[in-house]
Amino acid sequence: MTINRRRFMNNAAAIAAAGFTAGMTASQKADAIEDEMARQLAKTRTLPWLCNVGEAGNGPGPFLQGTDPLLPNMPEKPTLLDFFERRWGENSQHLLQSANLALESGLDERQVLACLLHDIGNRFIRTDHGYWGAQLIEPYVDEEISWAIRYHQALRFFPDESVGYEYPEAYIGYFGEGYEPEPYIHAAYEYARNHRWYMTSRLITLNDLYSFDPNVEVTLDKFVDIIGRHFRTPEEGLGFDGSPVAHQWRTIIWPNNFL
Numbered sequence: 001m002t003i004n005r006r007r008f009m010n011n012a013a014a015i016a017a018a019g020f021t022a023g024m025t026a027s028q029k030a031d032a033i034e035d036e037m038a039r040q041l042a043k044t045r046t047l048p049w050l051c052n053v054g055e056a057g058n059g060p061g062p063f064l065q066g067t068d069p070l071l072p073n074m075p076e077k078p079t080l081l082d083f084f085e086r087r088w089g090e091n092s093q094h095l096l097q098s099a100n101l102a103l104e105s106g107l108d109e110r111q112v113l114a115c116l117l118h119d120i121g122n123r124f125i126r127t128d129h130g131y132w133g134a135q136l137i138e139p140y141v142d143e144e145i146s147w148a149i150r151y152h153q154a155l156r157f158f159p160d161e162s163v164g165y166e167y168p169e170a171y172i173g174y175f176g177e178g179y180e181p182e183p184y185i186h187a188a189y190e191y192a193r194n195h196r197w198y199m200t201s202r203l204i205t206l207n208d209l210y211s212f213d214p215n216v217e218v219t220l221d222k223f224v225d226i227i228g229r230h231f232r233t234p235e236e237g238l239g240f241d242g243s244p245v246a247h248q249w250r251t252i253i254w255p256n257n258f259l
């Protein structure tokens with residue numbers, strides 16, 4: 001792993017300095033900086049899904065290009081179901097179980113689809129997954145569905161007692177007590193809270209199963225009809241319809257192409 005050492009040390013020193021008190025000696029301050037550096041290095045860095053698949057070359061040259069031998073083949077005209085089955089596989093359980101909860105709660109089909117697709121951005125890249133996910137599906141679903149997916153990312157951080165949504169326990173473990181999201185997340189929340197589609201997005205967070213049951217396996221079968229009714233699969237297949245997001249779907253098909 002290569003890191004920019006100077007920047008890393010400066011950052012750790014700045015974080016540690018925020019906790020300095022008036023009576024601290026120079027050596028206590030140095031210890032605090034060292035502790036902070038150890039804490040930062042120990043943090044888990046999640047690589048985007050794209051960085052975790054396929055590393056082998058597959059042709060005469062050294063680099064991977066085209067079909068990745070470590071991944072299932074995709075059909076010529078891939079549908080959403082193909083992406084679930086051949087790219088996201090086991091990683092889909094969180095989505096399937098969240099959608100299942102929505103279905104069992106009697107929510108309408110568009111809402112169930114929103115729950116089914118709410119984290120597909122994570123199957124691409126984790127940072128800003130709500131925004132990436134919304135963008136991926138925008139040309140193919142009702143605007144309200146992609147809007148709700150975009151804003152669930154911000155709403156996750158803010159409780160809403162009116163529907164019984166609390167700040168997720170898990171986040172305290174992930175980010176520490178008293179974590180404050182970035183200002184842009186606060187701004188997105190303020191905007192979404194006053195929007196006419198607020199509840200569609202809020203219901204995603206309510207059905208967002210953080211501690212889903214690893215012993216339950218929900219299959220895609222029960223959602224096939226809902227997808228058929230509310231997701232407009234392009235004739236040419238996802239990735240090949242010339243839409244503004246076609247390249248994103250192609251990136252999931254060939255995640256490690258050299259060029």
Ligand SMILES: [Fe+2]
Binds near residue numbers: 119129
């Ligand atoms: Fe999410």
Ligand SMILES: [Fe+2]
Binds near residue numbers: 118119
């Ligand atoms: Fe989720």
